[in-house]
Amino acid sequence: MVCLSVAILTKQGKILLARQFVEMTRMKVENHLATFPKLIGTERQHNTVETAEVRYVYQPIESLILVLVTNKHSNIVEDLETLRLFAKMVPEHCPGEVDEAAVCKNAFELLFAFDEIIACGCGYRENVSMREVQVALEMESHEEKLAKMIRQSKEREAQQEMVRKAKQISRENRSKGIGGSGGIGSMRDFADDLRSGAAQSFEVKGDLQLLVTDAAHGKALVPLALGANPGYQFKTHPNINKPAFQTDSILGLRDPTRPFPLGSAVGVLKWRMVSTDESIVPLMINCWPTQTGGNAWEVNVEYELGAAYVGKLELRNLTVTIPAPVEAVPQISPSNGTASFSKRDAAITWHVPIIDATSTSGTVEFALSGLSSADALFPINCSFTGVATLCELGITEVRSAEAGGGPLPFKYEPSLSVESYVIS
Known part of the structure; x- marks a missing residue:
């Protein structure tokens, strides 16, 4: 079986989602899917139709239609089995009613699930069950569960400590003849202290994409230079030779006679770490806010490059966004980079172009009024990029998988980006 595309359409023929598994132009995909509604009858519940070029295998799902586009030489029994697996995955990732809004909202989750069923670049069905697809998407690990348990335990301990400290200060104030309003303030002070650096959750996700641009170099082996990487969980694509990766850290196809797809980036390795x-x-x-009187505050925000990364990691385009009242006129003094206040966004934005061994730390200080409490300064959002990976992974050579195994020309382009970094 070669599956060219899988799509979810409305019964009027509107394309909500389409995923191609072989190289196809957008016009060709749209032409195939535009032809499909004209071929099916209104009373048919589950069937196949064909054109001179392709076969459509389809099934209604509530108010929508799930359709596979395959070549005409594919095995119809395998096609129907694959269709049933796709049909099970759609409601799994669109809880509630499966309609246009639900599909659009969960489009990326559906695409990830589809990619686990059909191999990108060649269109062949993977030998996976629904449970195996779910496990692959979750990438669940013992280390992650342990990290979550530790985090939850720390959160409970912090809450208990907040209550204990508030009660202690309240008792001390009563013994001094002071009113009991200090307890709430103490809890807030303690909560603010927790904002001064403790990491509540840290997750790293990554993948290695392989792109072949020369058909003569499609049969390739990629040896990896892997570090210790404690806590990292690695998962190879189903078509990758897993024993070779586990024993020798080499990425290559299970069938060495097959080449990697030409002109289409293929995800060959994923990794994840939670801590x-x-x-x-x-x-x-x-963030260090200090109340100077009334609603006036002086705030110091600082960044610091992790000690383990000094001299090894260079970060670029750091942007820190701090909420601020619209009516505020903050006086801002950055130690490096630039900082500005936007009334439209109601935020102070601090930008640092580069962070490396020569600028491992920096601060921005500002004074402003109109804050009822330090809570108004949160959440603080942060983003940055880099040209490295946090996972210790490198590529120093690429070899041919054919007899002789000579070196192949290659280019390795690592990158780092932030999906979500919030101080709340």
């Missing part, structure tokens, strides 16, 4: 250990966070952001 609460702040020593492995590449960049720490701390």
Whole structure:
């Protein structure tokens, strides 16, 4: 079976989602899917139709239609089995009613699930069950569960400590003849202290994409230079030779006679790590607000490159966004980079173009009024990029998988970006 595309359409023929598994132009995909509604009858519930070029295998799902586009030489029994697996995955990732809004909202989750069923670049069905697809998407690990348990335990301990400290200060105030309003303030002060650097959750996700641009170099082996990487979980694509990766850290196809797809990037390796250990966070952001009287505050925000990354990691385009009242006129003094206040966004934006061994830390200070409490300064959002990976992974050579195994020309382009970095 070669599956060219899978799509979800409305019964009027509107394309909500389409995923191609072989190289096809957008016009060709749209032409195939535009032809499909004209071929099916209104009373048919589950069937196949064909044109001179392709076969459509389809099934209604509530108010929508799930359709596979395959070549005409594919095995119809395998096509129907694959269709049933796709049909099970759609409601699994669109809880509630499966309609146009639900599909659009969960489009990326559906695409990820589809990619686990059909191999990108060749269109062949993977030998996976629904449970195996779910496990692959979750990438669940014992280390992650343990990290979550540790994080939840720390959160409970912090809450208990907040209550204990508030009660203690309240008792001390009563013994001094002071009113009991200090307890709430103490809890807030303690909560603010927790904002000064403790990492509540830290997650790293990554993948290695392989792109072949020369058909003569499609049969390739990629040896990886892997570090210790404690806490990282690795998962190879189903078509990759897993024993070779586990024993020798080499990425290659299970069938060495097959080439990698030409002109289409293929995800060959994924990795994930979850931790609460702040020593492995590449960049720490701390906020220190001080009330100077009334609604006036002086605030110091600082960044610090993780000690483990000094001299090894260079970060670029750091942007820190701090909420501020619209009516505020803050006086801002950055130690490096630039900072500005936007009334339209009601935020102070601090931008640092580069962070490396020569600028491992920096601060921005500002004074403003109109804050009822330090809570108004949160959440603080942060983003940055880099040209490296936090996972210790490198590529120093690429070899031919054919007899002789000579070296092949290659280019390795690591990158780092932030999906979500929030101080709340």
